[in-house]
Amino acid sequence: MWKTLKWTLITVISLFLIWCGVTTHPLSIKTLDFSWDAELVPEMRRIKTLDQRTTYQEINQDKNAILDSMIIDQFSIEVPLVSYMQQSLNQLRLYGYTISQETTKKSSIQTSSSHHPTILKTYSITDPRGLGLYAAQYAIDMQEKVLLISYTSTNKSNMSTFIKSLEKISFIR
Numbered sequence: 001m002w003k004t005l006k007w008t009l010i011t012v013i014s015l016f017l018i019w020c021g022v023t024t025h026p027l028s029i030k031t032l033d034f035s036w037d038a039e040l041v042p043e044m045r046r047i048k049t050l051d052q053r054t055t056y057q058e059i060n061q062d063k064n065a066i067l068d069s070m071i072i073d074q075f076s077i078e079v080p081l082v083s084y085m086q087q088s089l090n091q092l093r094l095y096g097y098t099i100s101q102e103t104t105k106k107s108s109i110q111t112s113s114s115h116h117p118t119i120l121k122t123y124s125i126t127d128p129r130g131l132g133l134y135a136a137q138y139a140i141d142m143q144e145k146v147l148l149i150s151y152t153s154t155n156k157s158n159m160s161t162f163i164k165s166l167e168k169i170s171f172i173r
Contacts, residue, residue, distance in 0.1 A: 024161060027056065029072070033147065033172055038165045041158040042068045066133070068153040070162070074145050081141045082106075085121050088137075098126040109140060111171040117141045120163065125152075134159040138166055 024039040031054075042058035049055050052074075058067040077084045082104075089099050102123040109116045119139045126132040133152045136159050140147040151162040 029054075031072075031172075033074075033142065034169055035172065036165075036169045038168065039161065040068075040070075040165060041155070041161050042153075044068070044070065066131075066154050068151070068155070068158055070152075071148075071150045073148045073150075074142075075148070076145050081117060081119055081139055081146060084146070085119055085137065085139060089121075089123065092125065096128045100124045100126070109169075109171065114143070116143070116171075120166070122159065122163070136163055138163075 024041055025043040027036075027038040027040055027044055029036045029038065042060070044056040045059050047055050047057050054072040056070040058065075058069065060067050079087070085104070089102070093099060100123065103121070105120040107118050107120070109118055118141070120136065121139075122134070122136045124132055125135055133154060134156045135150065135152045137151075138149045149166070151159060153159050153162075
């Protein structure tokens with residue numbers, strides 16, 4: 001009887017954990033510089049913008065929902081990468097946003113031809129009305145330019161899944 005109860009309990013707990021598990025959706029991105037088979041919690045689609053940025057947004061039928069979004073941008077900077085990342089947050093503060101839970105993780109990526117410093121900055125941002133988002137910005141110093149991948153969500157676990165998926169980026173050159 002004890003064995004039966006034990007196995008029943010293990011089965012119920014296992015099914016509960018599977019049911020509560022986070023389902024991810026694949027998103028394949030290929031550029032001239034990198035390819036990335038991302039696994040993100042919400043299903044996302046590319047949306048058209050007027051600028052050169054590549055923008056993805058969560059697919060959701062609720063027009064009032066705050067959607068997860070991701071922007072991929074490349075640009076040149078005149079200051080060190082660390083300074084640029086901090087200046088960006090300082091500008092947000094000047095516009096009245098509150099930044100909290102800020103973390104910075106420096107690392108590097110080795111490609112076949114060189115070594116690229118990276119910074120992963122995560123934070124919570126709240127606008128003056130009290131609306132809050134979690135944000136992650138992953139910047140890669142490509143020497144002649146910076147590759148910046150930014151992700152925002154109202155759900156902290158979605159941001160964590162995005163961060164984990166960054167390990168799958170492969171550089172082409």
